Structures are given as structure tokens and as C-alpha cells.
Amino acid sequence: MISSNKLFIFGLAVWLAARPFAGATDALRLGPMFDEFDLTLSLGHRTEMLGPLFYSEETESAKLWALPPLLSVTRDAALDTAEVDFAYPVITYRRYGTESRWHFMQVLSFANSQDQSETNTHRFTVYPLYFRQRSGNTNDNYTAFFPFYGHVRHRLFKDDIFAVMFPFYGRTRKGEVETENYLYPFFHLRHGPGLNGWQVWPLTGHEHKEPTTRTNDYGDAELISGHDYRFVVWPIYANDRDGLGTTNIQTQQALLPLFSLVRSPSRDSTTIGWPFFTHVTDREKQYKEWQLPWPLIVFARGEGKTTSRVWPIYSRAQTTNLESMFCPWLIYKYNRVRVGTLERSRTRIGLYFYSDVTERNTETGTCFNRRDLWPLFTWRRELNGNTRLQILAPLEPILPNNRSVDRDYSPMWSLWRSESNPRTARASQSLLWNFYRSDTTPAAKKVSLLFGLFQYESGAAGKFVSLCHLPVVNAPFAEYTP
Numbered sequence: 001m002i003s004s005n006k007l008f009i010f011g012l013a014v015w016l017a018a019r020p021f022a023g024a025t026d027a028l029r030l031g032p033m034f035d036e037f038d039l040t041l042s043l044g045h046r047t048e049m050l051g052p053l054f055y056s057e058e059t060e061s062a063k064l065w066a067l068p069p070l071l072s073v074t075r076d077a078a079l080d081t082a083e084v085d086f087a088y089p090v091i092t093y094r095r096y097g098t099e100s101r102w103h104f105m106q107v108l109s110f111a112n113s114q115d116q117s118e119t120n121t122h123r124f125t126v127y128p129l130y131f132r133q134r135s136g137n138t139n140d141n142y143t144a145f146f147p148f149y150g151h152v153r154h155r156l157f158k159d160d161i162f163a164v165m166f167p168f169y170g171r172t173r174k175g176e177v178e179t180e181n182y183l184y185p186f187f188h189l190r191h192g193p194g195l196n197g198w199q200v201w202p203l204t205g206h207e208h209k210e211p212t213t214r215t216n217d218y219g220d221a222e223l224i225s226g227h228d229y230r231f232v233v234w235p236i237y238a239n240d241r242d243g244l245g246t247t248n249i250q251t252q253q254a255l256l257p258l259f260s261l262v263r264s265p266s267r268d269s270t271t272i273g274w275p276f277f278t279h280v281t282d283r284e285k286q287y288k289e290w291q292l293p294w295p296l297i298v299f300a301r302g303e304g305k306t307t308s309r310v311w312p313i314y315s316r317a318q319t320t321n322l323e324s325m326f327c328p329w330l331i332y333k334y335n336r337v338r339v340g341t342l343e344r345s346r347t348r349i350g351l352y353f354y355s356d357v358t359e360r361n362t363e364t365g366t367c368f369n370r371r372d373l374w375p376l377f378t379w380r381r382e383l384n385g386n387t388r389l390q391i392l393a394p395l396e397p398i399l400p401n402n403r404s405v406d407r408d409y410s411p412m413w414s415l416w417r418s419e420s421n422p423r424t425a426r427a428s429q430s431l432l433w434n435f436y437r438s439d440t441t442p443a444a445k446k447v448s449l450l451f452g453l454f455q456y457e458s459g460a461a462g463k464f465v466s467l468c469h470l471p472v473v474n475a476p477f478a479e480y481t482p
Contacts, residue, residue, distance in 0.1 A: 031451035032433040040419040040428040040439070041386045051433040052411040064407065072407045088404045131155060194226065202234040211245025285319075338362075352397050372397030385423060391416040 029035055032051040039046055044059035056065040061078035074083040084093035092103045098114035111123040119136040131144040131152045144150020147166035155161065160173035167184035177192035190197040190207060197207025211226040226244030231237060240252040243264070250264035254274075262269035266284035271277065278291035280300075287302025300307035300317070309315035312329035323336040336345040341363040347356040352374050359368040361383075370380040375394035381387045390396070392413045399405050417430040427440045439446045444459030457464045465473035 029434075029437070029448040029452040029455055031435050031437070031448060033451060035434040035437060035448070035452075037428070037437070037439055037446075040426050041388065041421050048434060052414075055411060066407055066411070068411045069408050072404075074407070083403075085404050085408050088408045092404070193224075197229070199231075204230075204232045205234070206230045209244070355397055355400075357400075370400065372400070374398070385421075387418075387420045389416070389418040390414045 032048075034047075034049050036045065036047040038044070039057070039059070042059055044057060046055060046057045048055040052068050054065075054067055057063070062074065062076040064072065064074045066072035070087055072083075072085045072088075075081070080097050082093070082095040085091070089103075090105055094101050098112070100112045102110040107127050109123070109125045109127070111125075113121045113123075115121070121133060121135040121140065124130075124132045129146055131142065131146070131150065133140065133142050133153070135141055140153060142151045142153055144152050144161075144163070147163060149164050151160075151162045153160055158172045158174055161170070162172075163170040168182070170181040170184055172179050172181070175192075177190065177195060179188050179190045181188045186201050188197075188199055188201075192209075194210035194212045195207070197205070197209075199205025199207075207227070207229045209226040209228075212224045213221045214224055216222045223245060225242070225246050228241045228244065230239045235254075236256050238252060238254040242250045242252075248265050250262065250267070252260065252262045254260035254271075257274045258272075260269075260271040260274055260278075267280070267282045269278060269280045275291075275293040278289075278294055280289040280291070282289070282302070282304065285302070285304030287300050287305040289298065289300035289305070289307065291298050295309070296311045298307050298309040298315075305317070305319050307315075307317040309317065312326075314327045315329070316325040317323070321338045323334075325334040326332060330351055331349065333348045333351075334346070336343070338344075341361050342359065343362055344357070344359045346358075348354065352372070354374070355370070355372045357368075357370045360366070366383045368381065368383050370378070372378045372393065374397040375392055377389060377391045378393040378396040378400075379387070379389045390410065392415055393410075394413060395405050395409055396402075411433075415432060418428070420427045425440075425442045427438075429438045430436070434448065435451070437446075437448045444457065447456040448454070453468050455464075455466045455469075463473055464471070
């Protein structure tokens with residue numbers, strides 16, 4: 001009886017003997033067990049092993065290896081970047097030059113950065129309980145134990161935050177405007193350049209800002225308009241004036257639910273029996289609008305805007321650069337936007353069930369297109385003409401253009417992959433993680449099937465066919481006669 005070791009040695013010897021006759025390539029083709037090939041859509045090389053469980057990829061400047069769905073590591077020397085995903089999105093690491101950041105479920109994070117003066121800054125966060133920063137510039141140091149005590153800078157959409165036993169006391173600053181909160185959100189004081197305000201919410205409040213000026217990035221004086229806001233028993237009574245110091249002062253008076261009136265040189269709005277009836281006359285954009293009530297029933301007519309909406313049955317709205325439509329809501333939806341020479345449109349059926357996105361440069365004629373049919377496939381055509389089709393796609397239609405999903409999860413369920421590069425006339429197809437694989441270039445075609453037990457190659461050197469890694473046809477064109 002032949003032992004397993006002898007069978008392995010015999011098989012290895014047969015394979016080594018067959019490789020000189022396998023064709024013009026020395027690449028090892030074992031289908032889902034092991035395969036290596038050149039990339040189709042860019043210059044580079046890729047190796048895949050054990051079906052979707054391991055792959056590595058190398059391009060001109062970047063290297064990537066992954067153990068889907070557990071781990072992926074990417075480095076790009078040209079861009080000086082590195083990315084690591086571990087059980088994404090559980091743990092992620094991103095580095096861009098001197099900027100780096102670790103995340104654990106977006107709750108625990110470490111961050112390092114360096115400004116233009118090469119001052120290093122280190123952050124540690126346990127969101128939303130603990131915030132800590134240490135910098136070469138000690139003025140930027142802070143520590144916060146929320147909600148007990150602390151001070152943070154440039155976090156949570158504010159330039160500066162200080163709190164003691166929040167919500168009993170908190171102070172925030174955005175630009176030059178500072179707000180002091182006592183028993184947030186009930187009482188606050190606000191002040192800044194030409195600005196003073198207070199509120200005892202929801203009973204009453206008042207804020208007034210005088211028109212001021214500032215110097216913009218071009219060194220020119222720029223007007224910052226003023227305002228005057230007042231409310232009593234919010235949201236029942238309000239008396240507001242906006243745009244003070246400009247030629248378009250807007251006033252709003254409201255006693256809800258009886259009425260709300262907005263008046264300005266460019267726009268008038270009248271609401272009776274809020275929110276059931278509103279009439280808008282926009283003189284600047286040249287349209288009139290009726291809301292009965294907003295946003296359920298809306299009709300607008302004019303040069304600047306056309307809208308017909310009976311939610312959730314039907315809606316269509318159009319302006320000079322925008323267009324949207326649904327019929328009915330969440331079943332069919334269409335959006336289009338145009339900015340300069342860029343035009344983008346999207347058609348959706350069943351929210352994410354089907355999506356068709358088109359981005360077109362009307363000046364050059366180049367076009368990007370992406371189509372998704374959840375969870376069956378995702379297909380895209382890049383601006384350079386490259387196309388890619390993937391079957392299946394349970395996450396890609398919901399999270400489009402997510403590199404971590406493409407790296408860590410797409411290989412797990414991409415039963416079929418098809419890629420085409422019209423600039424280089426290269427194409428490839430893969431079924432069941434290279435159980436069947438075909439690669440086509442202008443000079444050659446290679447086919448592998450059944451774990452590499454069948455291989456075919458044709459090119460300038462001739463035609464080569466092998467079965468069970470043994471040569472069946474090994475004929476250079478000089479000798480081969482069909």
C-alpha cells in the first residue's frame with residue numbers, strides 16, 4: 001500500500017515535471033487553492049489563496065494583503081499612507097503622512113498629528129466620557145472627564161468647550177461667539193462681537209447682534225449682518241429680524257398655531273393655522289409656492305422653481321440646477337444636480353434594492369456609471385472606461401465607495417468577478433474564487449479550470465493545453481497546425 005507521503009512526493013514530482021510544458025507562464029494556477037495573476041484595471045500583481053481567505057496585491061506604489069473578513073493591511077509609499085482594518089469596523093487604523101488615528105468601535109481612539117510648525121499633538125478619547133490632548137504647544141493641552149469637569153478644543157463642532165458638572169454649567173465657543181449654559185438647555189448667556197443674548201427656555205429669550213465687519217482672506221473688509229431674535233413661550237411667539245445692515249432685512253412674526261409672517265424685499269411667506277396653510281412669494285428666485293401643509297402637499301410655480309408634491313404618493317420638483325422625483329415615496333426616486341460642467345443623476349427603486357448613478361462631464365463627455373441590484377450584483381464604469389461586475393453584493397449597494405468593505409468583505413461573497421480595461425485591451429473573469437478564471441490581453445489568453453487541472457494558453461509563442469498538470473498540447477506557432 002502506498003503511503004500518503006509517497007503519494008505527495010509523486011504528485012509533486014509530476015507537477016514539477018509538467019511545469020516546463022505548462023506554457024509561456026511560470027505562474028502557479030490551482031484555482032481557489034492558489035492563484036496569481038496580473039491586475040486588469042491597473043498595473044500590478046495579485047495572489048489569492050484558500051478561496052476568499054487570503055490575498056495580496058501589489059501595484060506601482062501600494063501593497064495590500066488581507067485575511068478577509070478579519071484583517072487587511074494597506075501601504076502606499078507614493079501617498080505616504082497606511083490603513084489597517086481588524087474585524088472592520090471594530091478596529092481601524094489610518095495614517096496620512098504625519099497624521100494617524102486608531103479607532104475601537106468609534107468609542108476608544110488614539111490620534112497623532114503635526115501642524116505646519118512641526119508641533120506634535122497626541123489625542124486619546126473614550127467617547128463621550130474622557131477627552132485628552134497633549135501638544136508641543138502647551139496652550140493646546142486639555143483634559144476632560146465628561147460630565148464632571150473638563151476642557152476640550154476643536155471637538156464636537158466647537159472651537160472650545162468647558163464644563164463643570166454638565167448640564168449644570170457648560171461654556172462653548174464657536175469662532176468669536178461664546179455661550180454659557182446653566183442647567184442646559186434651559187438658561188444661557190451668549191456674547192461676541194456686537195452680540196449679546198440670553199434665554200430662559202422655553203419661557204422667554206432675546207438675542208441682538210449689531211452689523212460688524214471682518215477682513216477676509218483677500219484682505220478686504222467683509223460685512224457680517226446683524227440680527228434681533230426674541231421668543232416668548234417657545235415656540236408659540238417669536239419676533240425676529242435678520243440681515244440687519246444689508247439691503248435685504250427679513251422680519252418674522254409668529255403666534256403659533258394662529259399665524260407666522262415672514263417679510264423681506266426678496267421673499268414673503270404667510271402661514272395661517274400653522275402648519276396647515278402657507279403661501280410663499282419668492283421675488284429673487286421668481287416663483288410662488290403653496291403648502292397644505294408642508295412638507296406633505298406642496299405646489300410651486302415660476303421661473304425659479306416648479307414643484308408638485310402629494311406625499312407619499314407623488315412628488316416632482318425642479319429648479320435651474322436641481323431635479324427630484326418620487327412615485328411613490330421609497331418605491332421610485334430620481335435626483336439630478338448640475339454644478340458647472342458636472343451633472344449627476346441617480347435613480348433608485350426600493351431605496352437600496354436598485355440604484356443607477358451617472359456622473360457626466362458635459363464639457364469633455366467623460367462619464368462614470370454605477371448600477372447596484374441588492375444583493376445580487378454591483379457594476380461600475382469609471383471615467384477612464386474601466387468596468388467591473390461583481391456577483392453577489394449584500395453590502396456594496398448600501399455602502400458604496402467604502403474601501404474597507406471592498407477590501408475586507410467583498411472577497412467573501414464575490415462569486416463572479418468580471419473586469420475590463422479598454423485602454424490596454426485587458427479583461428478577466430473569475431468564478432467561485434478562480435475555480436474558473438480567464439485572463440485576456442492583446443498578446444495572449446489564459447484559462448484555468450477545476451483547481452488548475454485544465455489550463456489553456458494561447459499567444460505569440462503558440463498554443464498550450466494541460467490536463468492534470470500534464471501537457472496535452474505544447475505547440476509553438478512554428479510547429480502547431482490546427
